Amino acid sequence: MPERLLVVGGDAAGMSAASQARRRRPAAALEVIAFERGGHTSYSACGIPYLIGGLVEELDDLVARTPEVFRDRFQIDARIGHEVIGIDTKNRRVRVREIQSGTEYQEAYDQLVVATGAEPRRPPIPGIEAEGIHGVQTLDDAVSVERSLEGGARRAVIVGAGYIGLEMAEAFVLRGLDVTLVEQAPQPMTTLDLEMGELVADALREIGVGLRLGEEVEGFDVVEGRVRSVEAGGGSIPADLVVLGTGTRPASGLAEEAGIPIGPTGGVRTDARMRTEVPGVWAAGDCVETFHRVSRKPVAIALGTHANKQGRVAGINLGGGYATFPGVVGTAVSKICSVEVARTGLNESEAEAAGFAFGSVVVESSTRAGYYPGAEKMTVKLIAELQTGRLLGAQIVGAEGAAKRIDVIATALWNEMTVDEIQGMDLSYAPPFSPVWDPVLIAARKAQERAEDGWTDAP
Amino acid sequence: MPERLLVVGGDAAGMSAASQARRRRPAAALEVIAFERGGHTSYSACGIPYLIGGLVEELDDLVARTPEVFRDRFQIDARIGHEVIGIDTKNRRVRVREIQSGTEYQEAYDQLVVATGAEPRRPPIPGIEAEGIHGVQTLDDAVSVERSLEGGARRAVIVGAGYIGLEMAEAFVLRGLDVTLVEQAPQPMTTLDLEMGELVADALREIGVGLRLGEEVEGFDVVEGRVRSVEAGGGSIPADLVVLGTGTRPASGLAEEAGIPIGPTGGVRTDARMRTEVPGVWAAGDCVETFHRVSRKPVAIALGTHANKQGRVAGINLGGGYATFPGVVGTAVSKICSVEVARTGLNESEAEAAGFAFGSVVVESSTRAGYYPGAEKMTVKLIAELQTGRLLGAQIVGAEGAAKRIDVIATALWNEMTVDEIQGMDLSYAPPFSPVWDPVLIAARKAQERAEDGWTDAP
Structure with a gap:
């Protein structure tokens, strides 16, 4: 048998x-x-926002x-x-x-x-079980959001500005809805540090998303079992549709x-x-x-x-073979319309919690050679251990082509490289793909310069 | 003093x-x-093809x-x-x-x-010093190519299908010229292995470049000091303009x-x-x-x-500081219109010359999640040492977003990772950026599977 x-x-x-x-x-x-x-x-649960945004045609x-x-x-x-x-x-x-x-x-x-x-974290807020309040974990959730949209929903409120929240904001903007994003932190995307999160906030405002940062959702106004508005920050935000992006x-x-x-x-x-x-x-x-x-x-x-x-x-x-899962370094990527966002390793608060002494640099550069068509801004943040210069984490916000560079940094992190080692690496260069110093190398070079100066804030 | x-x-x-x-x-x-x-x-000599192609406006x-x-x-x-x-x-x-x-x-x-x-290698071919035959190393070269174009050149012949040759082919296509590429090897881009070079050949043919592979240039027909045609493969190719992409x-x-x-x-x-x-x-x-x-x-x-x-x-x-240059791993990237090309490490002939015993895999996958708009084909080749599984080199040919992934592989190579280690890495994933297994990971996984089977060709 x-x-x-x-x-x-x-x-x-x-x-x-x-x-x-x-x-x-x-x-x-x-x-x-x-x-x-x-x-x-x-199925690809990660694809749900693109299904709802109309970028993917069929649930199947x-x-x-x-x-x-x-x-x-x-x-x-x-x-x-x-x-x-x-x-x-x-x-x-x-x-x-x-x-x-x-x-x-x-x-x-x-x-x-x-x-x-x-499973979605459902904060214990009165009214949270009402109709029109959706998680976006399963294809069945996607079907019910779609039903709300086809039922004429015009105003969407998203609770929580993490990856899912942001991707759903993009989706609703693409569908022509009025979108408000409520986040209790002072920034969207709390997996990033504040100054990088602010770049994401700018991107959201640019596509017309209403941002209510530093506001907590206190309740939902529910009429006949269906949500009508979200109570947050002492006010009320009308909502035909609410999505919970409060994490899992x-x-x-x-x-x-x-x-x-x-x-x-x-x-x-x-x-x-x-x-x-x-x-x-x-x-x-x-x-x-x-x-x-x-x-x-x-x-x-x-x-x-x-x-x-x-x-x-x-x-x-x-099956009788041998394999191991080697763990993670916390790499993630997302986009909000034309702005790409990525991170890997530890952010500042995580580095602090893990007991590291660290310094950081934030460097603005360009996705391509400055003179090449489509060269656009990208910002790289690197966090490095003070005593050794070892890379601890990185964050990227920028235009098309920016975010996938996080994989280079994730690979460096995986190998416990120092910023000094990273700055010397042989990364590809041609004008359509990168400035002569790739933004990753520029950031590592700046971090190494800071390290040589003892991470003082001298000009 | x-x-x-x-x-x-x-x-x-x-x-x-x-x-x-x-x-x-x-x-x-x-x-x-x-x-x-x-x-x-x-100045950026690498930018010359884009200046000539009209993508960059001013020489300055x-x-x-x-x-x-x-x-x-x-x-x-x-x-x-x-x-x-x-x-x-x-x-x-x-x-x-x-x-x-x-x-x-x-x-x-x-x-x-x-x-x-x-300095450009100028093969000792009779007539190679004629007017209308250009190198593309310096801005002065760019000026003289531009002068030929403005003088009404309609037919360009490029000798040598390396990076410069290919980029110049794209540039001349963009300027509306008839372009012929003559290469003595049986493939363009000899820094790639044959099967990957053939993908590049397809890309060149698709944009209308005439390909004369396996043909050697025997001479130039020169009239009144100016090149009129290129003699290659026993025939004659009319040319108003010749560019030497024969390396430096x-x-x-x-x-x-x-x-x-x-x-x-x-x-x-x-x-x-x-x-x-x-x-x-x-x-x-x-x-x-x-x-x-x-x-x-x-x-x-x-x-x-x-x-x-x-x-x-x-x-x-x-300046009194201390710095070292750590060497290279041979990373390079280029594009021909919408097809991106990249390589790092050793190709098969280089691996052989360096005395490695090696196996290889060629894996076709997709730049984004298959269901996401703009998902397109990309092909990754990995070369790994037989005895240890250590990565020795990689080549990528594919659509937009494909080539810069070479930097992830270059970083892995820099750290002397094995394909087994690479397949487990935490690379970023979201549907607009990658399938759930990034193409780099898929290729490493296939290489590891081959390694486990002793690199036999069993189905």
């Missing part, structure tokens, strides 16, 4: 694990069943593989509309509810992958109830091979915590690319 | 050295004189700093139209000819920087005559601080040879970004 692998959660991490395990072990050796409570498998475009594909091409039984409601790790069984019928049943496993994803947390409740150890971040704890501390139970994706290679501390970062990699690692190991 | 620094060559390397030395030592401590035989200082746009700026802002005496014709290293003197008047004079130095640049070599003749040691590549030999073996004599830029960090061998690569860095290093050291 084949071994049986059950997967809880049918998105990036879960289905990567399932596919990789299958690649290495045929159906005769390994039976694979995946349970997904939603209506879709393996965001689905990489349907349950039919998994069944026919991979012999994986992917059951949508099936929610795992309990895990019995002692007897290696899960309890499943078929959502439509309410029927419950049990399935036994030899190996289990927990890939339950993230690991959806680790199911694992926790089953006694699977949870880390300090709220994510399921795993080793580098994605094994939990419970025999036969693995975990991957937004529900786990991972290792930050700069702070050397656990972090929970919900991001499709990590979920894919972690799922793949779990699947290779489940 | 101040010390005296003389600089031979007033372009990127020489003027970077002069400026950096000045920054650290005021005019009272250091007198700086730079000699430039051409008519311009500190390519000049970063004029002699007047050097004099007024930096107290640097930059003498254009002055050619250094001899160096007496024993008595620390140079002989200078004022080109226009023919007057010769001597100047003494305490420190000397040789920054004489590169270090212009190290002056240094060699002065007894300054030259390396096996023909470039002036220096240490990491850019000192030659002759006391008081430094060298920087296209005239020197540098250290290749992958092959561990000297190479001569003419590129503005290296010249700038080396000049800066020399200048810091001359």
Whole structure:
């Protein structure tokens, strides 16, 4: 009889694990069943803002593989509309509810992958459950936002100016809505330092987004079950539609109830091979915590690319191979219309929390040679350890072509390079692509000059 | 009395050295004189194709700093139209000819920087000195090409399909000329391997460039001193204008005559601080040879970004600081209309020459998430050492956004990463910027899979 692998959660991490395990072990050796409570498998949640903004035409475009594909091409039984409601790790069984019928049943496993994803943080604000207030985590959320738009929504309020909030602001602007963004911090994008966040604020204002910074949402005005306005900063903002961009947390409740150890971040704890501390139970994706290679501390970062990699690692190991997930350095990228934003490593407050003594530089340069058409402004911030000059983190805000340079810095960070080492690197140069000194090199050079001067503020 | 620094060559390397030395030592401590035989200082030779193509409007746009700026802002005496014709290293003197008047004079130095640049290789083909046959190394070359164009040239033949040849092909296409490219190799861009070069050939054909691959130029048909056609491959190609893209070599003749040691590549030999073996004599830029960090061998690569860095290093050291140039990994980037091309490290023939046993992968993926508007094809080739999986080199051909990814690979190469380490890196992901696995990671993953299978060609 084949071994049986059950997967809880049918998105990036879960289905990567399932596919990789299958690649290495045929159906005769390994039976694979995946349970997904939603209506879709393996979709790009990161694509939802572009679907709503009209840049992506069909919801189906965001689905990489349907349950039919998994069944026919991979012999994986992917059951949508099936929610795992309990895990019995002692007897290696899960309890499943078929959502439509309410029927419950049990399935036994030899190996289990927990890939339950993230869930939106819903601040305990009165009225937050009203109609017209949406998360944007799942394709089902996307459908309900679209329904609001087609129902004639004209004024959108977004609560929280993180990545999702900003991408949804762009989407609504593209759809012609009046958009207001409410953020309790004094800047959008709090994963950036203040001066870099202010560049993002400028970009938002430029595309006509109303910015209410430093304001907390106190409540929602709800009429007949539907939101009519958002109360914030002592005033009221009319809203036909509200989106919550207030972040997510690991959806680790199911694992926790089953006694699977949870880390300090709220994510399921795993080793580098994605094994939990419970025999036969693995975990991957937004529900786990991972290792930050700069702070050397656990972090929970919900991001499709990590979920894919972690799922793949779990699947290779489940299939009899050997793979490890090496942790993260906190790289992220986004755009608001023509302004690109990226970061990696630690920002100033994170560096402080991690106990580093550090200095920083902010350098403005150009995406291309100054004389080449389309050369536009980009700003790079580097943070480096005082005693050694080792790079700790970076942030970029700029025009087209700016943000992907964060990957060069992430690679340098991964290798624990100093700013002195970085400034000498052989990065590509041609006028359509870069000034003769790439902006990354210019920033490293300035940081090294500051380091040589002992990071004094002398002119 | 101040010390005296003389600089031979007033372009990127020489003027970077002069400026950096000045920054650290005021005019009272250091007198700086730079000699430039051409008519311009500190210009971007790399920008010439874009000037000719009409993307850059004015020749002056390519000049970063004029002699007047050097004099007024930096107290640097930059003498254009002055050619250094001899160096007496024993008595620390140079002989200078004022080109226009023919007057010769001597100047003494305490420190000397040789920054004489590169010179075009002119194959010994009968007729190559005819009018209408141009190099594209200097702004003066640009002026003479422009004069040919304004004189009604309609048919351009480019000899040599390297970076300059390709960029000039684009420029002439933009100006509406009939363009033929003659290359003796079976592919354009021989710094790439054959299958990647073929992608570049496709791009050239697509914009209407006539490609004569595997054909050698045998001669030029010259009428009244002016080129009329190019004889190649047994036939004749009518030409109003010919551009030589046949590469360059270090212009190290002056240094060699002065007894300054030259390396096996023909470039002036220096240490990491850019000192030659002759006391008081430094060298920087296209005239020197540098250290290749992958092959561990000297190479001569003419590129503005290296010249700038080396000049800066020399200048810091001359100014009393301490700096070193850490060598190169052979990174380069270019574009032909909408197709971007980049490479770093060793290609297959270079890896073979350097004595590596290696395997390679060629992976096609996408510049953005497949569903995002503007997602287009890009191809990544990775070359890795067989025994260790260490990355040795990479090549990229693809649509907008493809080529600058070479910098991520160059940074990985700089740090001697293996493909296994690269595949796990935390590179940025969002649908407008990348598929959920960045193309660099996909290529590294495939290379690692091949390595695990022992690089067999099993399906």
